[in-house]
Amino acid sequence: MGIVVQKFGGSSVADLEKLEQVSNHIIYEYNKGNKVVVVVSAQGKTTNKLISEAEEISSDTNLRELDSLISVGEQITASKLSMLLNKLGYKAISLTGWQIPIITTNEHGNAKIKNINSDKILSLLDENYIVIVAGFQGIDETGEITTLGRGGSDTTAVALASVLDSEKCEIYTDVDGVYSSDPRIVKDVRKINEISYDEMLELSSMGAKVLHNRCVEIGKKYNTPIIVKSTFEEQSQGTRVDSSSIESHIISGIAKDDNIARITLIGLENVLGKTYQVFKLLSDNNINVDIIVQSFGETVSKDVSFTVKNSDLDKTMKILKENCEIVNAKEILSNKDFSKISIIGVGITNTPGVASKMFGALYDNKINMHIISTSEIKISVLVNSDEADLALNAIHKAFFGDK
Amino acid sequence: MGIVVQKFGGSSVADLEKLEQVSNHIIYEYNKGNKVVVVVSAQGKTTNKLISEAEEISSDTNLRELDSLISVGEQITASKLSMLLNKLGYKAISLTGWQIPIITTNEHGNAKIKNINSDKILSLLDENYIVIVAGFQGIDETGEITTLGRGGSDTTAVALASVLDSEKCEIYTDVDGVYSSDPRIVKDVRKINEISYDEMLELSSMGAKVLHNRCVEIGKKYNTPIIVKSTFEEQSQGTRVDSSSIESHIISGIAKDDNIARITLIGLENVLGKTYQVFKLLSDNNINVDIIVQSFGETVSKDVSFTVKNSDLDKTMKILKENCEIVNAKEILSNKDFSKISIIGVGITNTPGVASKMFGALYDNKINMHIISTSEIKISVLVNSDEADLALNAIHKAFFGDK
Numbered sequence: 001m002g003i004v005v006q007k008f009g010g011s012s013v014a015d016l017e018k019l020e021q022v023s024n025h026i027i028y029e030y031n032k033g034n035k036v037v038v039v040v041s042a043q044g045k046t047t048n049k050l051i052s053e054a055e056e057i058s059s060d061t062n063l064r065e066l067d068s069l070i071s072v073g074e075q076i077t078a079s080k081l082s083m084l085l086n087k088l089g090y091k092a093i094s095l096t097g098w099q100i101p102i103i104t105t106n107e108h109g110n111a112k113i114k115n116i117n118s119d120k121i122l123s124l125l126d127e128n129y130i131v132i133v134a135g136f137q138g139i140d141e142t143g144e145i146t147t148l149g150r151g152g153s154d155t156t157a158v159a160l161a162s163v164l165d166s167e168k169c170e171i172y173t174d175v176d177g178v179y180s181s182d183p184r185i186v187k188d189v190r191k192i193n194e195i196s197y198d199e200m201l202e203l204s205s206m207g208a209k210v211l212h213n214r215c216v217e218i219g220k221k222y223n224t225p226i227i228v229k230s231t232f233e234e235q236s237q238g239t240r241v242d243s244s245s246i247e248s249h250i251i252s253g254i255a256k257d258d259n260i261a262r263i264t265l266i267g268l269e270n271v272l273g274k275t276y277q278v279f280k281l282l283s284d285n286n287i288n289v290d291i292i293v294q295s296f297g298e299t300v301s302k303d304v305s306f307t308v309k310n311s312d313l314d315k316t317m318k319i320l321k322e323n324c325e326i327v328n329a330k331e332i333l334s335n336k337d338f339s340k341i342s343i344i345g346v347g348i349t350n351t352p353g354v355a356s357k358m359f360g361a362l363y364d365n366k367i368n369m370h371i372i373s374t375s376e377i378k379i380s381v382l383v384n385s386d387e388a389d390l391a392l393n394a395i396h397k398a399f400f401g402d403k
Numbered sequence: 404m405g406i407v408v409q410k411f412g413g414s415s416v417a418d419l420e421k422l423e424q425v426s427n428h429i430i431y432e433y434n435k436g437n438k439v440v441v442v443v444s445a446q447g448k449t450t451n452k453l454i455s456e457a458e459e460i461s462s463d464t465n466l467r468e469l470d471s472l473i474s475v476g477e478q479i480t481a482s483k484l485s486m487l488l489n490k491l492g493y494k495a496i497s498l499t500g501w502q503i504p505i506i507t508t509n510e511h512g513n514a515k516i517k518n519i520n521s522d523k524i525l526s527l528l529d530e531n532y533i534v535i536v537a538g539f540q541g542i543d544e545t546g547e548i549t550t551l552g553r554g555g556s557d558t559t560a561v562a563l564a565s566v567l568d569s570e571k572c573e574i575y576t577d578v579d580g581v582y583s584s585d586p587r588i589v590k591d592v593r594k595i596n597e598i599s600y601d602e603m604l605e606l607s608s609m610g611a612k613v614l615h616n617r618c619v620e621i622g623k624k625y626n627t628p629i630i631v632k633s634t635f636e637e638q639s640q641g642t643r644v645d646s647s648s649i650e651s652h653i654i655s656g657i658a659k660d661d662n663i664a665r666i667t668l669i670g671l672e673n674v675l676g677k678t679y680q681v682f683k684l685l686s687d688n689n690i691n692v693d694i695i696v697q698s699f700g701e702t703v704s705k706d707v708s709f710t711v712k713n714s715d716l717d718k719t720m721k722i723l724k725e726n727c728e729i730v731n732a733k734e735i736l737s738n739k740d741f742s743k744i745s746i747i748g749v750g751i752t753n754t755p756g757v758a759s760k761m762f763g764a765l766y767d768n769k770i771n772m773h774i775i776s777t778s779e780i781k782i783s784v785l786v787n788s789d790e791a792d793l794a795l796n797a798i799h800k801a802f803f804g805d806k
Contacts, residue, residue, distance in 0.1 A: 019460075053483070057490060060487060062490075065483075065485045066482070066486070069486075072479055075471060075475055076453075080460055080472065082462050082465065083461055083465050083468045083472075084468070086465045087463070093468075239535070262714055365480055
């Protein structure tokens with residue numbers, strides 16, 4: 001029997017009744033003879049409440065103090081869950097980030113895990129303790145409290161599973177797993193049983209909020225299987241994320257990303273390094289560029305289109321215009337309020353007919369594609385935002401049918 | 404200019420408005436050129452709320468986890484206060500017990516401070532930081548979180564002031580200082596301007612709740628002046644507790660302690676070691692004995708009276724009767740519902756007329772004294788509980804007059 005890491009999110013630990021449901025999952029694995037490490041988030045809305053109290057004190061919050069403040073949320077959950085397991089007759093012990101310790105970079109509010117000392121946890125597991133770890137937190141090398149930012153507790157869990165060479169990392173949440181598209185928009189979404197790390201990375205960066213990219217990246221690096229499943233559904237099999245991909249569907253999911261703006265540089269001088277100079281200029285100004293598409297027009301010039309967030313459009317246009325000695329395009333066009341629809345699946349571009357099926361579904365619904373971009377495992381198209389939900393449903397139906 | 408330690412209790416830090424008042428006291432000392440260390444309690448009723456949440460989980464709370472849970476209260480306050488001071492333009496930084504670290508024994512819920520490493524605080528003070536310390540907490544030598552029990556944040560403050568060789572430790576609270584008696588019972592109580600450590604120890608063990616004995620003991624050991632004053636009264640001079648006692652009144656205070664039972668052993672065999680055997684028997688059974696009075700009757704036997712808490716009376720009587728081969732008294736009498744009234748002042752028993760003034764006040768009010776006990780700095784009498792408030796007022800009036 002091996003080590004199992006289980007992670008429970010804020011809605012799964014919101015109150016005592018839910019903690020009792022959580023303890024059933026823990027006890028189940030423990031009684032099978034496994035060594036169990038549990039990672040918990042703050043209860044319910046605790047973190048948001050603490051953040052808004054901090055904002056009440058100052059609009060320009062001291063990030064070092066904010067980390068010290070909000071890290072208590074996970075510590076509270078860990079202590080309570082350990083109390084409950086002790087009451088139920090199980091040996092359990094809670095650990096904070098600094099007690100392990102989980103060493104991170106010093107970027108308060110968005111720290112990265114550098115190193116986890118597994119000695120303490122391994123020795124407690126050897127004494128048959130169930131080890132409850134406060135997620136989302138660590139300390140930097142000088143002993144300052146840090147937090148890991150969005151998806152932090154997932155990251156703690158997968159990182160712990162990786163250094164402990166755990167057989168799996170279960171991420172318990174309030175949904176039954178990862179779905180083929182957003183169930184709030186698409187009616188007949190399908191649960192994905194198995195998905196590769198790369199597909200999951202594409203799906204989550206495309207707006208599927210179930211798993212944060214950071215933890216999937218760690219899982220991929222250490223080849224740690226991640227299972228996403230429901231805390232509250234007894235029979236939940238969830239979705240397994242691992243290196244294999246024996247999924248029967250070529251397409252594992254369809255995602256949508258809103259609020260996208262497109263900029264086109266017409267007649268950019270076609271000399272070596274020009275494109276590099278333009279995008280370095282944007283990157284130096286902290287503009288996050290997503291899709292880049294380049295089409296050759298003439299031999300001496302080219303057209304380049306790229307997308308940014310709607311909210312970055314004005315700033316981006318200002319920078320481009322102020323640096324015309326670098327950009328040097330004949331014309332700069334821009335439009336906003338696009339959505340990106342992406343289909344994701346391993347080997348997608350090597351499978352005949354996938355792209356044409358996608359484009360056909362859009363054509364049948366008279367939906368214009370403003371940009372097309374493909375990678376090894378995904379095809380993305382830009383459509384008008386007011387047609388995006390229709391596009392998502394049409395493509396989903398084309399690949400998965402009704403029901 | 405030296406180091407000043409300021410401590411603010413739960414009611415002084417209950418909300419943002421109160422934190423702003425607290426910051427005024429801090430900034431005042433800082434702007435005078437002092438290095439300021441601030442110790443804070445949990446906000447308002449936070450600790451009680453966390454304890455009741457723990458009790459909801461289990462009636463037999465795991466004390467190790469309870470310490471981890473409740474220690475977050477002070478951490479929250481420390482972070483928030485530091486945020487506020489930063490917002491006001493001052494360099495401030497919060498530290499938890501483990502970040503300093505404050506090393507304690509491992510008695511969870513009632514740990515004793517063994518050692519404080521002052522290096523980190525001193526180096527932050529040298530960088531002109533205002534250092535905000537989460538009170539009430541520490542870690543044991545294995546890195547487990549501990550809490551210091553009742554009066555814990557006061558203890559943290561005075562201990563820090565002592566190791567930092569601070570010029571004073573200010574304990575801010577919601578009263579103006581230490582009073583000559585309980586203002587809820589006695590009308591014309593007087594604020595004490597200056598009191599010795601020993602007198603303060605007697606007063607606080609007698610039921611004056613302002614300062615816990617543990618912090619006064621540390622103050623005495625390291626000769627650290629403690630100033631008790633009001634957070635909210637601008638002109639509060641407070642009460643200074645130090646080794647000198649230049650108080651104009653011989654009597655510094657009058658205290659009352661309720662729920663006392665008296666036991667009398669009649670005709671105890673008068674042989675060497677008999678009294679020791681009896682009280683060792685009680686101590687081995689965790690019975691806390693307060694006053695002991697021995698009166699010689701005949702040459703072969705003696706009568707011994709002593710007091711215990713009302714709640715310990717039945718258990719005490721059972722032990723005495725079950726061990727008659729040790730106790731060996733002709734008769735054992737007991738009564739309950741007494742109160743102890745004590746007058747406290749340095750040199751009290753060397754000052755003629757003090758005892759007779761006290762006894763006279765009681766006689767004038769027809770109040771019987773059931774036991775009299777004196778020490779270097781106090782005289783205690785046992786009266787019936789239903790006459791205790793009258794006794795307290797009568798004695799207070801005799802020494803301090805009306806108004």
